[in-house]
Amino acid sequence: MLTEEKKKELLERLKNAVIQYDEDTAKEAAQEALDVGMEANDAIFNGLVSGMQEVGRLFESQEYFVPELLMCADALYAGLDILKPHVKQLDLGVKGSVVIGTVEGDVHDIGKNIVKMMFDVAGFKVYDLGRDVPLDKFVEEQMKTDSDLVCLSAMMTTTMTGMKKVIDDLRKKNPKVKIMIGGAPVSQDIAEKWGADGYAKDATNALKDAINMISSLKKLKEEAEAGKIDR
Amino acid sequence: MSDITSRERVLKLFSGGEVDRTPCFSGMGNVSTEGLKALGYKFASVHLDAKKMADSAATSYKLFGYECGVLPFDLCVEAEALGCRINVYAHSEDLLYPTIKEKVIHNENEMDIAIPDNFINKGRIPLVCEAIGLMKKDIGNEVAVGSYVLGPFTLAGQIMELNDLLKLSFKKPDKVGKLLDLLSEAIIMAAGEYEKAGVDYITIREMGATSDVLSPRVFKSLIFPYLKKIVGKLKVPAVIHTCGKTNDIVTSMLETGARAISVDQKNDVQESRKKLGKDALLFGNFDPYNVLVTGAPEAVKEAMKKCIDDGVSAVWPGCDIWPTVPAENFKAMMEAVKNYRR
Structure with a gap:
C-alpha cells in the first residue's frame, strides 16, 4: 500500500537523486515508485522536476556550474526514462x-x-x-x-x-x-x-522559463482535476 | 607629440612604458565586411588562402586606422592540425565561421591521443604562418601584428564533445588534466611557429573555461597550470582572454605570467582594476555586437569612453569584431579613443 509517508520518502529520494546527480538512485527510486503504485506524473513533477528546480537555484547562486547541471540532467533522464511510459496523457488543450x-x-x-x-x-x-x-x-x-x-x-x-x-x-x-x-x-x-x-x-x-511553463501546465492540470475547467 | 606609430604605441604598452593615449586594438579577429567588400573577397574564401587572409586582416587598419593586424579569423586551426575535419561553409552566402565537422575524440575511451608527427606542418598552420609573413610585410611597420591560439580547455572542447569534457572535468579531472597537458604542447608548438613568422603578440583564447560554465575553483585547479605552462614558453607578450563573468578569476589569469589579460563586457572592469593594481595590463571590454554593430555612433563613442573611465589599458573588444560593423561605427570607435583622456 502506498502510504503518505512512503510517497513522501520516494519523492524526496527522486528529488535528491537529481540534485546529487545520482543516476542509480534515480532509477531505483523511479522503479520503486511505479512498484508501489505511485502516479508517474506525480513522481516526475514532484520528485524529479522539483529536484531540477533546486538545481536551477544552485546554478543561479553559482554553487553549481554547467558540469554539475549536465550530471543532474543525466540523473533526471535516468528516472524519466523509467517513468515516462507510464505517464497518463493529459488533455489540456495544449498540443505541445x-x-x-x-x-x-x-x-x-x-x-x-x-x-x-x-x-x-x-x-x-x-x-x-x-x-x-x-x-x-x-x-x-x-x-x-x-x-x-x-x-x-x-x-x-x-x-x-x-x-x-x-x-x-x-x-x-x-x-x-x-x-x-x-x-x-x-x-x-x-x-x-x-x-x-x-x-x-x-x-x-x-x-x-521552461520550469515556469511546466508549473503553469501543472496548475492547469490541478485545476482540471479539481473540475475548475469546463471542457 | 602623437608622432609615434600605432605599432610603437602598442609595443610600448606591452613593454610597460608610458603611452601617449590608450591604444585601440585587439588580439582576436577583426575583419569587417567593409574590408572584404573593398577586396572583393567572400568570407568563406579567406580562411583557406594565405594572401586573402593577410589582405583581409590588414583592412581594419587601412580603412579605419585600427591599431593592429590579426589573423586567422576562425577557431579551428589547432584542432584541424590535430586531425579534426572542418567546415568552412563554402556554399553559404552568410557570414559563417568555420566549425569542426568531425572530432578526433568520440568518447571517453579515445582520450589517450598523441600529437601527430610533423604537427607544425599539418592543417593550416603553415598557411597561417605564411599569412602572418605577408601581413607583416604589408603593414608591419605601421601596426603591431598578432595571432592567437586556443587555450587547452577550449581546444579540448573542439576535439571532443563539450558535453563529455565538462562532465569529465568534474568526474575525472586527472584524465582531463592529462589531455590538457598534451594539448598545451601542441599549442606551444603552433604558437612557436607564429612567433617565427613574426608576430608581436599572441592571445591565448580560453573562452571555454568561462565562469559562466565552469567554477572558478575548477579553473584554478584544472586549467590554470596548463595556461601557465603555455605562457612560460612564449617569447612574445601573451594576452589571456576569457569571456563571461571573469571577475573571480582575473587574478589567476594574470598569475599565469601573461603580460596582459583580456575580458569581455560581462566583466566589471573597475572591480578588476582594483584587484589587479594600476600597473597590470587589462584589455577590454566593449560588446562587439550590441555596441559596435547595432549601436548608433554616439553610443559607440560613449561605450569607448566608459572602457577608458573604468580603467582599461587598451580599448579592446570582448570577442571577435563581428564583420558587419558599420563603417561609421568603426570610425566613431577610433575617434573616441584617440580624442578621449581620462
Whole structure:
C-alpha cells in the first residue's frame, strides 16, 4: 500500500537523486515508485522536476556550474526514462509539440539540450534537429510537423544573426507559430527587434522559463482535476 | 607629440612604458565586411588562402586606422592540425565561421591521443604562418601584428564533445588534466611557429573555461597550470582572454605570467582594476555586437569612453569584431579613443 509517508520518502529520494546527480538512485527510486503504485506524473513533477528546480537555484547562486547541471540532467533522464511510459496523457488543450535546434554555424548544443529536457519532462513531442542546422530546415520541419513552437539556439554572436532569418521565414509561412530564442549573446532587445515570442538569456533562464511553463501546465492540470475547467 | 606609430604605441604598452593615449586594438579577429567588400573577397574564401587572409586582416587598419593586424579569423586551426575535419561553409552566402565537422575524440575511451608527427606542418598552420609573413610585410611597420591560439580547455572542447569534457572535468579531472597537458604542447608548438613568422603578440583564447560554465575553483585547479605552462614558453607578450563573468578569476589569469589579460563586457572592469593594481595590463571590454554593430555612433563613442573611465589599458573588444560593423561605427570607435583622456 502506498502510504503518505512512503510517497513522501520516494519523492524526496527522486528529488535528491537529481540534485546529487545520482543516476542509480534515480532509477531505483523511479522503479520503486511505479512498484508501489505511485502516479508517474506525480513522481516526475514532484520528485524529479522539483529536484531540477533546486538545481536551477544552485546554478543561479553559482554553487553549481554547467558540469554539475549536465550530471543532474543525466540523473533526471535516468528516472524519466523509467517513468515516462507510464505517464497518463493529459488533455489540456495544449498540443505541445516543439521543433528545437542550434542554428547553422554553431556547434554548441548544451543550452539547447537543457531546454529540450524540460520539454521532454513536460510531455511535449520534441523534434530535435541537433546542432549546426541549416536555416531552411527549421521552417521545413515546422511545416512538416505542424509544431506549435520553434526554439532556436545560438551560443555565439557570430551565428545568432541566422536566427533572424529563420524568424522572418517562419512568420511568412506560418504567422501563428510561437518562436523562442536563446543563447549567451541573445538579449531581450534582440528578441523584440527580431520578433521572437520568447527569449531565454542563458541556461539558468532557459531552465527557469521552461520550469515556469511546466508549473503553469501543472496548475492547469490541478485545476482540471479539481473540475475548475469546463471542457 | 602623437608622432609615434600605432605599432610603437602598442609595443610600448606591452613593454610597460608610458603611452601617449590608450591604444585601440585587439588580439582576436577583426575583419569587417567593409574590408572584404573593398577586396572583393567572400568570407568563406579567406580562411583557406594565405594572401586573402593577410589582405583581409590588414583592412581594419587601412580603412579605419585600427591599431593592429590579426589573423586567422576562425577557431579551428589547432584542432584541424590535430586531425579534426572542418567546415568552412563554402556554399553559404552568410557570414559563417568555420566549425569542426568531425572530432578526433568520440568518447571517453579515445582520450589517450598523441600529437601527430610533423604537427607544425599539418592543417593550416603553415598557411597561417605564411599569412602572418605577408601581413607583416604589408603593414608591419605601421601596426603591431598578432595571432592567437586556443587555450587547452577550449581546444579540448573542439576535439571532443563539450558535453563529455565538462562532465569529465568534474568526474575525472586527472584524465582531463592529462589531455590538457598534451594539448598545451601542441599549442606551444603552433604558437612557436607564429612567433617565427613574426608576430608581436599572441592571445591565448580560453573562452571555454568561462565562469559562466565552469567554477572558478575548477579553473584554478584544472586549467590554470596548463595556461601557465603555455605562457612560460612564449617569447612574445601573451594576452589571456576569457569571456563571461571573469571577475573571480582575473587574478589567476594574470598569475599565469601573461603580460596582459583580456575580458569581455560581462566583466566589471573597475572591480578588476582594483584587484589587479594600476600597473597590470587589462584589455577590454566593449560588446562587439550590441555596441559596435547595432549601436548608433554616439553610443559607440560613449561605450569607448566608459572602457577608458573604468580603467582599461587598451580599448579592446570582448570577442571577435563581428564583420558587419558599420563603417561609421568603426570610425566613431577610433575617434573616441584617440580624442578621449581620462
